Amino acid sequence: MSSERITKKLTFKTFRFNAETDFLPYFKTYEMEVGKDELVLDILNRIKWEFDGSFSYRRSCRHGICGSCSIKVNGKPVLSCKQNVWELVDIFKTDTLLLEPQSKKRVVKDMIIDKKDFWSKHEKLKPYLVAEIDEHPKEEIKVSPHEAEQLLEADYCIQCGNCYYACPVVDVNEEYFGPAQFAKAYRFNADVRDNAKRERLEKVREMGPGVWDCVKCFECAEACPKDVDPIGKITKLHNQIFEEGLAQDNVATRHAVGFKHSIVKHGLLDEGELVRYSEGNLGVLKHMPEAIAMYKKGKIVMPWNMPKSEKLDEIKTLVKSSSKVKF
Amino acid sequence: MAELKYALYTGCTARESTPELLMSTLAVAKKLGIELVLLDEASCCGASHLQDFDDFLSLVLNARNICYAEKQGLNMVTICNTCQLNTVMTKERLDSDEDLKSQINEKLAEVGLEYKGTSSVRHFLYAIIDDYGLDKLAEKVEKPLDDFNIAAFYGCHNIRPSHLHRKHNSVEMDVGEGGGEEAFSKEPLMSKFNGSENPYNPSSLDKIIEALKGKSVDYESKNKCCGFHADLQAPHTAHKLTGTALLDAMDNDADMMVTPCPLCHLNMDVKQSAVAKEMGRDIKLPVLHLPQLIGLALGIDPKELGIQHNVTEPEFV
Numbered sequence: 001m002s003s004e005r006i007t008k009k010l011t012f013k014t015f016r017f018n019a020e021t022d023f024l025p026y027f028k029t030y031e032m033e034v035g036k037d038e039l040v041l042d043i044l045n046r047i048k049w050e051f052d053g054s055f056s057y058r059r060s061c062r063h064g065i066c067g068s069c070s071i072k073v074n075g076k077p078v079l080s081c082k083q084n085v086w087e088l089v090d091i092f093k094t095d096t097l098l099l100e101p102q103s104k105k106r107v108v109k110d111m112i113i114d115k116k117d118f119w120s121k122h123e124k125l126k127p128y129l130v131a132e133i134d135e136h137p138k139e140e141i142k143v144s145p146h147e148a149e150q151l152l153e154a155d156y157c158i159q160c161g162n163c164y165y166a167c168p169v170v171d172v173n174e175e176y177f178g179p180a181q182f183a184k185a186y187r188f189n190a191d192v193r194d195n196a197k198r199e200r201l202e203k204v205r206e207m208g209p210g211v212w213d214c215v216k217c218f219e220c221a222e223a224c225p226k227d228v229d230p231i232g233k234i235t236k237l238h239n240q241i242f243e244e245g246l247a248q249d250n251v252a253t254r255h256a257v258g259f260k261h262s263i264v265k266h267g268l269l270d271e272g273e274l275v276r277y278s279e280g281n282l283g284v285l286k287h288m289p290e291a292i293a294m295y296k297k298g299k300i301v302m303p304w305n306m307p308k309s310e311k312l313d314e315i316k317t318l319v320k321s322s323s324k325v326k327f
Numbered sequence: 328m329a330e331l332k333y334a335l336y337t338g339c340t341a342r343e344s345t346p347e348l349l350m351s352t353l354a355v356a357k358k359l360g361i362e363l364v365l366l367d368e369a370s371c372c373g374a375s376h377l378q379d380f381d382d383f384l385s386l387v388l389n390a391r392n393i394c395y396a397e398k399q400g401l402n403m404v405t406i407c408n409t410c411q412l413n414t415v416m417t418k419e420r421l422d423s424d425e426d427l428k429s430q431i432n433e434k435l436a437e438v439g440l441e442y443k444g445t446s447s448v449r450h451f452l453y454a455i456i457d458d459y460g461l462d463k464l465a466e467k468v469e470k471p472l473d474d475f476n477i478a479a480f481y482g483c484h485n486i487r488p489s490h491l492h493r494k495h496n497s498v499e500m501d502v503g504e505g506g507g508e509e510a511f512s513k514e515p516l517m518s519k520f521n522g523s524e525n526p527y528n529p530s531s532l533d534k535i536i537e538a539l540k541g542k543s544v545d546y547e548s549k550n551k552c553c554g555f556h557a558d559l560q561a562p563h564t565a566h567k568l569t570g571t572a573l574l575d576a577m578d579n580d581a582d583m584m585v586t587p588c589p590l591c592h593l594n595m596d597v598k599q600s601a602v603a604k605e606m607g608r609d610i611k612l613p614v615l616h617l618p619q620l621i622g623l624a625l626g627i628d629p630k631e632l633g634i635q636h637n638v639t640e641p642e643f644v
Contacts, residue, residue, distance in 0.1 A: 074527065074528075075527060075547070076527040091525050091527055091528055092527070092528050093528070168551065168552050168554075168568055169557075169561075169564055172563075172564050172567045172568070173561070173563075173564050207560065207561075208561075212557075212560045212561070213557055213560060213561040213564060214556075214557070215552050215554050215555075215556050215557045215561075215564065215565070215568065216375050216483070216484075216556040216557075217483040217487065217551075217552035218483055218484070218487035218488050219483075219487065219552070221487065221488045222487045222488055222489060222526050229488075235375075235378060235379060235382075238379035238380070239379065239380075239382060242379075242380055242381075251559050251560055252559070252560040255376055255559050255560065256376045256377065256379045256380040257380055258376075259371060259373055259374065259376050259377040259380070260377060260380065260381065260384070262371065263370055263371050263373075263377070263388065267369075267370040267371070268339040268342060268343075268370065268371050269339040269343075269371040269374070270343075271339065271340070271343050271344055275559065278559050279559065289600070289601070290597055290598065290601065293597065293600075293638050294344060294597060294638065297635070297636050297637070297638050298346065298635070298636050299343075299344045299345065299346070299597075299636055299638070300344070301342075301343045301344075307342050307343070309367065309368055309369060309370050310367040310368045311368045311438075314368075314391070314438040314440075315370050315388070315391075317437055317438055318384075318387050318388065318391065318434060318435075318437070318438060319384065319388075321434055321437055322383060322384045322387040322434045323381055323383075323384050324381055324382075324383045324384065325380055325381040325384075327380065
């Protein structure tokens with residue numbers, strides 16, 4: 001077998017900025033031969049060791065568990081120590097890769113960002129077990145395998161921030177908790193030993209910071225290097241809000257419930273009625289300019305023309321027999 | 328080539344606020360000789376919101392929709408990204424969990440139905456690419472789009488989460504261990520992602536634009552979110568996301584935008600004046616549904632494609 005090492009000549013366009021001394025960020029490019037087994041972390045190390053000792057980035061375990069070395073490459077959030085470089089060449093069909101910090105507006109130096117908001121938002125959701133602990137227990141607290149499975153691997157989160165800095169809502173709404181934080185809230189809410197479920201739900205149900213502001217883009221699920229599936233946990237929190245009877249009567253909850261009302265009546269969703277039901281008779285008025293524009297273009301179906309699914313009786317039967325949640 | 332025939336799950340939007348999507352889909356299918364059987368029995372998919380309220384009910388309803396494709400022995404195609412995602416999420420959960428499947432089938436039995444898992448579920452876009460073929464599509468072009476810069480807007484629910492879409496939306500090329508050791512030892516690199524969409528660098532729409540002889544615009548927002556699902560609860564967030572994508576396309580010289588998702592279309596096309604206020608800049612960019620764009624290139628009468636229903640008028644038509 002030939003032992004010749006196959007390499008690719010790649011260019012790394014690298015974000016550089018020192019918040020203490022630089023007025024503006026800039027990019028430096030480094031060229032190197034990269035082997036098939038090299039990881040993004042190897043490249044960060046080589047930039048520092050072979051080109052410029054002042055280049056800064058976070059790293060620690062090198063085993064995908066400490067969560068410190070995350071950056072973005074061509075916009076893709078990566079945990080540097082897990083991401084193969086040739087795979088990125090394959091995805092982006094290019095020999096030039098752009099290395100950037102997770103969030104440019106939070107940069108301290110080069111790849112290092114200030115994660116202050118990431119941590120403080122975690123803190124608000126009590127990311128720990130809240131329980132009365134007997135200091136001298138006679139026996140251990142038992143958690144069955146089935147109960148442990150209900151965490152749905154939310155405890156795999158290494159807090160690398162990939163999902164948080166990929167979330168478009170975090171980017172435009174500063175008070176929004178964020179996907180990692182919701183996944184953590186779920187992790188403890190799903191723990192049978194925990195007593196703070198309702199307290200957390202009262203925070204995550206708030207409009208603005210809470211789960212209702214999620215745009216359901218699945219960026220978080222895609223970005224996670226541990227397959228935690230934060231949006232799956234966000235859905236679970238939505239479910240818990242209803243199950244625990246903590247759903248407030250607001251535009252978001254009515255929007256979710258409104259689908260059921262429409263389906264039982266028409267099979268299909270009555271779009272106009274959903275907006276009216278969600279917003280209320282007064283709130284719906286703010287949609288008038290759009291409604292008029294749509295009406296002029298034949299985009300509004302009048303209530304008396306609302307299409308219905310065929311075999312609507314089946315749908316009614318199923319809604320009646322299969323509904324599990326009340327509002 | 329075998330006759331192409333699918334069960335079409337239209338979703339609600341194509342029957343209400345975007346009639347042009349259904350019109351253009353049917354017109355394009357007719358022109359290409361693809362037979363579409365409308366699933367008129369189908370209900371709403373829940374659009375991810377019913378799922379927030381009552382997950383079990385949404386599984387039952389989505390499984391019922393698939394049953395009607397199965398009953399006819401047809402594979403299902405969708406024309407809405409969100410219908411696509413909610414339907415395959417249901418399919419994936421039922422196909423991988425016998426226990427859940429029997430719970431759902433117990434309910435479906437009340438109306439004489441059974442979910443078997445025999446029909447595939449794909450967005451029509453991928454049926455055109457994989458089953459019909461881009462080369463054949465290119466041959467059918469009567470009015471090449473070569474004067475136009477076209478910005479492809481993919482829509483989240485056709486590209487993320489990628490593990491689901493790689494499995495259901497695309498014909499995956501067998502590369503052994505899938506880009507493992509073997510793939511990396513070959514030069515040129517054997518792609519792990521050939522034949523399927525990568526959410527960080529999607530290409531299907533761009534390939535269609537090229538087949539229609541248009542010029543696809545390279546811009547950052549092509550795989551980003553339009554914010555539709557928070558339109559009512561968080562209008563400022565939604566407007567900012569919609570506006571960022573529209574302005575990004577405009578700043579990169581797009582003459583128009585095209586999307587395979589009617590929900591993206593509602594935000595991008597209908598909300599331009601509200602979004603412009605939020606962004607503090609004028610916004611005017613015609614937005615076409617994918618079948619409208621294909622239809623124009625195939626020489627179909629714009630009226631048949633429902634162009635008259637688009638709010639931001641495509642003056643070039």
